[in-house]
Amino acid sequence: MSRDPLRVIQTSVTQSPVIKTDQPPSEPAKQKGRFRPALLLHEDHDLCPGCGEPIAIRLMLEVIEELGQAQNSIGVIGIGCYTAFTSSMDVDLVQALHGRAPSVATGAKRMRPDSLIFTLQGDGDMVNEGLQEVIHTAARGESVTCILLNNGVFGETGGHMTATTVLGQRTKNSIEGRDADYHGYPILIGDLLAQLGGTVYAARGSVHDAAGVVKTKNMLRRAFESQLEGGGFSFVEILTMCPTGWFVPTAEGPGYLDNVLGAVHATGELKNHERLVTTAQLLAETRPSGP
Amino acid sequence: MSRDPLRVIQTSVTQSPVIKTDQPPSEPAKQKGRFRPALLLHEDHDLCPGCGEPIAIRLMLEVIEELGQAQNSIGVIGIGCYTAFTSSMDVDLVQALHGRAPSVATGAKRMRPDSLIFTLQGDGDMVNEGLQEVIHTAARGESVTCILLNNGVFGETGGHMTATTVLGQRTKNSIEGRDADYHGYPILIGDLLAQLGGTVYAARGSVHDAAGVVKTKNMLRRAFESQLEGGGFSFVEILTMCPTGWFVPTAEGPGYLDNVLGAVHATGELKNHERLVTTAQLLAETRPSGP
Amino acid sequence: MRTVESRGTITVAVDRCKGCELCIPACPPQVLRMSTDRNELGVPYPELLPGCTGCGACLLVCPDFCFEIYQYETPVEYEVNV
Amino acid sequence: MRTVESRGTITVAVDRCKGCELCIPACPPQVLRMSTDRNELGVPYPELLPGCTGCGACLLVCPDFCFEIYQYETPVEYEVNV
Amino acid sequence: MEREILLSGVGGQSVQLAAQVLAHAAIHEGRQVMLLGTYGGTMRGGSSESTLVVGDEALISPPIVSRCWSAIAMHHAFWANSTSKLRAGGVIVLNESLFEAEVDRDKYRVFDVPATRIATDLGSPMAASMVLVAAYAALTDLVGVQSLVEAMRESVPSYRRQHLESNEKALRTGYDSVEPGLAPAWKGDCAG
Amino acid sequence: MEREILLSGVGGQSVQLAAQVLAHAAIHEGRQVMLLGTYGGTMRGGSSESTLVVGDEALISPPIVSRCWSAIAMHHAFWANSTSKLRAGGVIVLNESLFEAEVDRDKYRVFDVPATRIATDLGSPMAASMVLVAAYAALTDLVGVQSLVEAMRESVPSYRRQHLESNEKALRTGYDSVEPGLAPAWKGDCAG
Amino acid sequence: MTRRLMEGSEAMVEAAIAAGCRFFAGYPMTPFTEVLEHFAAKLPEVGGVCINAESELEAVGMAWGALATGARAATGSTGQGLALMQESFSEMTRAELPLVVFHMARGQGDYFQATRGGGHGDYRHIVLAPENVHEGVALTQLAFELADRWRNPVQIYGDYLLAHTAEAVVIPTSDQPERPPKDWAVDGSLGGSGRSRNLNPLGMEKGTKGIEPEPFWKRLQAKHDEIAKTETRCDTESTDDADVVVVAFGSMARFARHAVRELRKDGARVGLVRPITLWPFPTDALAEACEGVKRVAVLEQNGGQMIDDVRLSILGRAPVDPIGGISSDAAGFGIGPIFNPDNVRERIRGALEGREVAA
Amino acid sequence: MTRRLMEGSEAMVEAAIAAGCRFFAGYPMTPFTEVLEHFAAKLPEVGGVCINAESELEAVGMAWGALATGARAATGSTGQGLALMQESFSEMTRAELPLVVFHMARGQGDYFQATRGGGHGDYRHIVLAPENVHEGVALTQLAFELADRWRNPVQIYGDYLLAHTAEAVVIPTSDQPERPPKDWAVDGSLGGSGRSRNLNPLGMEKGTKGIEPEPFWKRLQAKHDEIAKTETRCDTESTDDADVVVVAFGSMARFARHAVRELRKDGARVGLVRPITLWPFPTDALAEACEGVKRVAVLEQNGGQMIDDVRLSILGRAPVDPIGGISSDAAGFGIGPIFNPDNVRERIRGALEGREVAA
Numbered sequence A, B: 001m002s003r004d005p006l007r008v009i010q011t012s013v014t015q016s017p018v019i020k021t022d023q024p025p026s027e028p029a030k031q032k033g034r035f036r037p038a039l040l041l042h043e044d045h046d047l048c049p050g051c052g053e054p055i056a057i058r059l060m061l062e063v064i065e066e067l068g069q070a071q072n073s074i075g076v077i078g079i080g081c082y083t084a085f086t087s088s089m090d091v092d093l094v095q096a097l098h099g100r101a102p103s104v105a106t107g108a109k110r111m112r113p114d115s116l117i118f119t120l121q122g123d124g125d126m127v128n129e130g131l132q133e134v135i136h137t138a139a140r141g142e143s144v145t146c147i148l149l150n151n152g153v154f155g156e157t158g159g160h161m162t163a164t165t166v167l168g169q170r171t172k173n174s175i176e177g178r179d180a181d182y183h184g185y186p187i188l189i190g191d192l193l194a195q196l197g198g199t200v201y202a203a204r205g206s207v208h209d210a211a212g213v214v215k216t217k218n219m220l221r222r223a224f225e226s227q228l229e230g231g232g233f234s235f236v237e238i239l240t241m242c243p244t245g246w247f248v249p250t251a252e253g254p255g256y257l258d259n260v261l262g263a264v265h266a267t268g269e270l271k272n273h274e275r276l277v278t279t280a281q282l283l284a285e286t287r288p289s290g291p
Numbered sequence C, D: 001m002r003t004v005e006s007r008g009t010i011t012v013a014v015d016r017c018k019g020c021e022l023c024i025p026a027c028p029p030q031v032l033r034m035s036t037d038r039n040e041l042g043v044p045y046p047e048l049l050p051g052c053t054g055c056g057a058c059l060l061v062c063p064d065f066c067f068e069i070y071q072y073e074t075p076v077e078y079e080v081n082v
Numbered sequence E, F: 001m002e003r004e005i006l007l008s009g010v011g012g013q014s015v016q017l018a019a020q021v022l023a024h025a026a027i028h029e030g031r032q033v034m035l036l037g038t039y040g041g042t043m044r045g046g047s048s049e050s051t052l053v054v055g056d057e058a059l060i061s062p063p064i065v066s067r068c069w070s071a072i073a074m075h076h077a078f079w080a081n082s083t084s085k086l087r088a089g090g091v092i093v094l095n096e097s098l099f100e101a102e103v104d105r106d107k108y109r110v111f112d113v114p115a116t117r118i119a120t121d122l123g124s125p126m127a128a129s130m131v132l133v134a135a136y137a138a139l140t141d142l143v144g145v146q147s148l149v150e151a152m153r154e155s156v157p158s159y160r161r162q163h164l165e166s167n168e169k170a171l172r173t174g175y176d177s178v179e180p181g182l183a184p185a186w187k188g189d190c191a192g
Numbered sequence G, H: 001m002t003r004r005l006m007e008g009s010e011a012m013v014e015a016a017i018a019a020g021c022r023f024f025a026g027y028p029m030t031p032f033t034e035v036l037e038h039f040a041a042k043l044p045e046v047g048g049v050c051i052n053a054e055s056e057l058e059a060v061g062m063a064w065g066a067l068a069t070g071a072r073a074a075t076g077s078t079g080q081g082l083a084l085m086q087e088s089f090s091e092m093t094r095a096e097l098p099l100v101v102f103h104m105a106r107g108q109g110d111y112f113q114a115t116r117g118g119g120h121g122d123y124r125h126i127v128l129a130p131e132n133v134h135e136g137v138a139l140t141q142l143a144f145e146l147a148d149r150w151r152n153p154v155q156i157y158g159d160y161l162l163a164h165t166a167e168a169v170v171i172p173t174s175d176q177p178e179r180p181p182k183d184w185a186v187d188g189s190l191g192g193s194g195r196s197r198n199l200n201p202l203g204m205e206k207g208t209k210g211i212e213p214e215p216f217w218k219r220l221q222a223k224h225d226e227i228a229k230t231e232t233r234c235d236t237e238s239t240d241d242a243d244v245v246v247v248a249f250g251s252m253a254r255f256a257r258h259a260v261r262e263l264r265k266d267g268a269r270v271g272l273v274r275p276i277t278l279w280p281f282p283t284d285a286l287a288e289a290c291e292g293v294k295r296v297a298v299l300e301q302n303g304g305q306m307i308d309d310v311r312l313s314i315l316g317r318a319p320v321d322p323i324g325g326i327s328s329d330a331a332g333f334g335i336g337p338i339f340n341p342d343n344v345r346e347r348i349r350g351a352l353e354g355r356e357v358a359a
């Protein structure tokens, strides 16, 4: 738990009336959003306060529903904090071992070529333990969609460094910050995957703010659509907050994501069929002044 | 054996005298080259006629000798046809499992930071079974040199497709030629490695002709030098002939290499400290008219 | 005193809120603030002030599925002390 | 008849040769050709004609370590029927 | 002789720190100790428990016990586990300020210590667990107050160094807040 | 009854093909067969051997034998292994054109067939192994010539279809080149 | 039903396809390579898929995915490659996936790997060890049946000799028993309904929170107990009046059988017990066959592995002695000099004479 | 020599470093994670290196490289992660590398994995199972000694309780016995001389052609026989007059010992045998301790694995019954409800009364 129980919450207290929000409004109103996406069986989960993973999972489920694929999808789930959602996601699932989801997805797709097959993995799962699996799956051009929840740490085991941890980032086993000489450099997995012949779509989004969430949802939609068109491998990386693993106060998660992870793993589309963009180019465009 | 025993050798028979070559010349002459490099215990080996791997191994051993590293080198050897040379290479060696050499090299380097540590691997070994190892080792910026003998097939087990086999290439299990839809696309491993933060040197050479051999030797020298300077990860990929695995007549190996493998895995330097070049750029430069 | 119009409103599942505060900066008109009270989990939760536009940004960023969003057919007005 | 100068020469370990022919096209002055005889392994091996420059290209491409290279202090001349 | 002590409370109440302080203090006094902390749930407000065994010589007790000699309760929330293991006649030292459950005062020797109030009065409400273990130490003579203070200095992680003073004050105040030796640990045999 | 046949020669002499033709022919004639080919070395010119067992019913022999009833030798080079396994009185059919080793003609029943010469005369020197197995078949009555021809048609890989005719001619010529039934396989018990 | 001459690897692949196998993934390694090659050539002809996986880890993962959709699917390798699959093997057993594994071993040194596994926790694979190509065909088809029946992985333990020996075999076609419906598989159709599935190795149920491994694992254990009770298979020959019973499996048993018959001809009182299932080991059948024998001689091509199971069956009622041992060719592919009828007969004769037989 | 309160994971890491371990690589997994964390924190302080490897496969490979240079080096994981290392484990045993493995298991279900392995071929690891943190320290140091002495991997089989229980321990410093010189290691200095080395698992020699695995593997087998003869370790208590002997290892033995002492107080004739080396299993010591007993009760937290070794030791001379079973907490980390003194005592009492004890 990163939240310091002694920290006093600072809110701007105005004289305004506080509006009752414990039930739907009595005035005539149209419901525009529900607690949970249709494809979630219940809202409860044990993930930490301020974790970005549930936000990403919502998006993914919404897109599946919106594309009419609720009854035509098989998800292959890695091992990480998000695994807790396997009991509440209302799509058919296969639990894979840590790192192994892309191969499992491959086998499923080859036997059910018309189903929407996706993986859900963390950065530890995909870029550490299972790096080879996802690269080979992309090179092979499997028509599956791999979704990466990238928080730059192993959340589940307590916040250790992964292959995407950015330089200087403090983690449980790089307590002075990731040091290039001792720990090496982060891998920009999106760049590696985008350039492979079998990849048709690759993008990197983020859930640190509402605009990021909206953009990320569009990426997920495009990725799934590419798969349904049968083209080849598609990939969406989603930067998610892990205040617990980052040792930052919960509320500072989004800012830390944007300033630290986002300054290296820049968001944007990396490949859309013929168009190929590198992270370096994205960074130059979106953060011309540098991190 | 790819060589058809019935094929008649066509040589241009002239009226010239055939010069005796069974012993050194009696006329005063300076010896410019010896049968085997100094660091090879004997010349015998069981590799196929026309195999490119012994040529590459010669270069590697010559460079080690020339850099004065004969008594300061540890080679970590993968599993493939070239493994047969572990009994004749006169440097300290560690035999690794198929795919695992880069990690073994890492452990050795960390304990002996001043030694020249290199791996010798085939494409099956490095780009199939152990893809993840070499990428992580490069990202980590380990000061080791990984040497890839890339013939686009598993030679040792009989010529099956690997992750570098180019489209259309016939192999034992892609007998109609590698088909992108069924088998996926080749991986340009040099490009993946060059772009990683921990890589200081990456190049792709070839032994299909004498000029290629000379260039490749320079690449090996630069790679080893980068390591000795302590900079980070270095990598040399060497395209080698495997007439047996390619199902082509032995003498056609070099041409096949150049026209088929070389048209995709273009040769040249991919990274030299700050300078980064992609294979696509190399192709545009060296084969402007396309394969 | 001034009048503030709410074009929309929300319901909040207070007892599911883990108090992460992600919703607070996400709200474009800045009409969410953390309570001084604590919920069953022992943490403060968001309270709504007048001026909600029903944009759903809070819902988008909340990791705990605490929000429902409504858009009024006719905006509702509140008197506010500034 | 014409005179051909050899600036260098080679020794060939004939019985180690596997007959791959890689040395033949590698030789810049094209003075190597495959024998009609066969060696212990049952394959033809390279024969040297006049005109060797001692460049060592054959050595560079031979997978079986069959070549030694020499450069003459004074070039040697051969009479050749064309 | 071996004494089992179960500490329990709610995550965030420094139950584990209190257990460590007691353990380190016992080591200072030459005893053998064994300590196993367990946490329930991933959220703040989950259970925090610790099993501590202190003895004269090589311990026989495994790290999870079925019966125990005494219990320290910072809160009633996760008290059920402790109470199920306590031997009849066992010693209970509870944080009167927060503890709201029923306790069979005939079966056990119960001591109420207003630990949170004492700590709040000292200006450091987070040091309530220090008050409580110190009171426990005094009541049972398990360890002396000086050992506790030194043990606390060892146990507090470096990034919490600013709390050393207030913790020491809490320990000393807690130790003095009860009548010492009412339930001696090292005299007589295991109660019940 | 089971008959073990060891075929041997030098890589490139089509020893394995010959063994397969014999095996397929035996299947045609309703027999059980077992066949295991082994190669020595990676280079051309290494050994090429094959163990074939043919029998009336479920075979008892394992795929590697210690003793055998007969041997077919395309060349003397790797002959030692066969000769060490041959039972006294065993049948040897050898390629007289190339075979240059000593054979104990008192101990074994030896038949010399100039297989390479016959094949060369037919214009297809590579079909020598066909000549030799056919001669073997005739001498031992192991299988008939028609079975051999059909078996050959099944065994030749598709990219060698151009050799079907010459192979057939080699088989028939080989079959007719010896006096049939001199060393019958299916009469009497295992020699030696 | 024509007989065709096929090497074991080809025959078993044909048998698998006839049994409905539609997916295979593998990575080459001698002597397993030909199994992969035959699947690669033949599966597309029946609309199946064979992937030349980039490694053994990926191969087993692909099989996992194919199995999850309800297809009959398999992978394989030699012991080295299977070593890499151990985590998947144990978890697939827990996920109750009917995997079939073609293990073409480099000899018999992988008995422990096959029967005890190197995964974590309590799990077992059914292990079938064919003696020859005919049985290779039959046991391949049985493997798919058993895998489905028990929802448990089944390994076929072969070796170089099985893979490379050709015999004239008949591949039985689809007179297969009715297959149990795979009401546990995922086809993607059950989302959005609350009845979607989660195929997992932890016993995790949809709609609940947390997992309860203990009852789940105990249920698996009970299943394994049931398999152990009902699925042992064993072949005995001439044990009734035997002084010495030889125990051997797979290719080694072929040599043992030959020797036993030859020795019987000489009047020796020797019998053979051949476990067909290495797990569950035919403990009872072996114990029964060895009642009253003077000695049990274990002929295995390794340093002594199956002998544990033999001793566990005999439990001291007769001396149990090894007459096999480590034996390898120069390439390490597993065709050691022990595979020689004379050699084997001498070893058994040694046991008959009460001599100690050197490995 | 001050006593310090340390959790098992920390104490064992300190013991390893005091024993000269200078390299560690691992990948996090509960309950092994803290071992990695402590190595990561402490090794750099002594000039050593700890790499947060990107996977278990890479971790074991790195340890391989470090060991090859002659350093004392280790890796570790839980059973799941070790499953991935099986190929390396068997080949490192053949390459005779003195690897030390910290196995912090999720319970005792990995007994087969530890003692039989899931690698290929014939090989064994020495397996040490500490009962408590004090012994964890001692056996860690012994592990490095044995690994070097035998040039063979040594595993330390611990679990959640061992890793997380804190005790006041003393870490013995460098009063280590003289270390044998590593005249087999490679330091890069021997090239160009004809005496360069090739550290390999195949018995391949420099300057020769081809390999000769059989004699090489037989030599390893002989080494393992020698280890089995000389390195068994076993702890017995109150077995002299016992009617029932309980056999248990590791954390489970802690509970068994407690129960045996309590039951002895009540006059029950019960004893304890605790194998300290799981391989080599203390067959003789166990057989001796169980002479004349009415029953041997095997208390292990799994579906029945060590019981094979117990039965192989007793060979029918007394009934051998399981009194443990599968037992897990909800997270699957291995602290099942069987770890309860009352529960254990009742199980042993059941064995004393001749009742069948349900798992």
Ligand SMILES: Cc1ncc(C[n+]2csc(CCOP(=O)(O)OP(=O)(O)O)c2C)c(N)n1
Residues within 6 Å of the ligand: A053, A079, A080, A081, A082, A098, A121, A122, A123, A124, A125, A126, A129, A149, A151, A153, A154, A155, A156, A157, A162, A242, H027, H028, H029, H030, H056, H080, H081, H084
């Ligand atoms: C083979 C294997 N090694 C290690 C683990 C332990 N493990 C479980 S989750 C996890 C980290 C997950 O990190 P990540 O994938 O980044 O997801 P997050 O928890 O951050 O969501 C690890 C290392 C495992 N389950 N399997």
Ligand SMILES: Cc1ncc(C[n+]2csc(CCOP(=O)(O)OP(=O)(O)O)c2C)c(N)n1
Residues within 6 Å of the ligand: B053, B079, B080, B081, B082, B098, B121, B122, B123, B124, B125, B126, B129, B149, B151, B153, B154, B155, B156, B157, B162, B242, G027, G028, G029, G030, G056, G080, G081, G084
């Ligand atoms: C884990 C494992 N899988 C498979 C093999 C079998 N194997 C040995 S060499 C080899 C292929 C080697 O190919 P490559 O690395 O390209 O080298 P080449 O033989 O072409 O030189 C394979 C698959 C092995 N040794 N280990």
Ligand code: SF4
Residues within 6 Å of the ligand: A046, A047, A048, A049, A050, A051, A052, A053, A081, A151, A155, A156, A241, A242, A243, A244, A245
């Ligand atoms: S540890 Fe990080 S990733 Fe895991 S639930 Fe907590 S915040 Fe999310």
Ligand code: SF4
Residues within 6 Å of the ligand: B046, B047, B048, B049, B050, B051, B052, B053, B081, B082, B151, B155, B156, B241, B242, B243, B244, B245
């Ligand atoms: S198979 Fe290929 S790589 Fe191997 S020795 Fe032959 S030609 Fe070379």
Ligand code: SF4
Residues within 6 Å of the ligand: A050, C016, C017, C018, C019, C020, C021, C022, C023, C024, C045, C046, C061, C062, C063, C064, C065, C066
């Ligand atoms: S974002 Fe959700 S969980 Fe976080 S404070 Fe707001 S309502 Fe609570």
Ligand code: SF4
Residues within 6 Å of the ligand: B050, D016, D017, D018, D019, D020, D021, D022, D023, D024, D045, D046, D061, D062, D063, D064, D065, D066
């Ligand atoms: S290159 Fe070497 S092996 Fe090949 S033909 Fe020439 S001499 Fe012979």
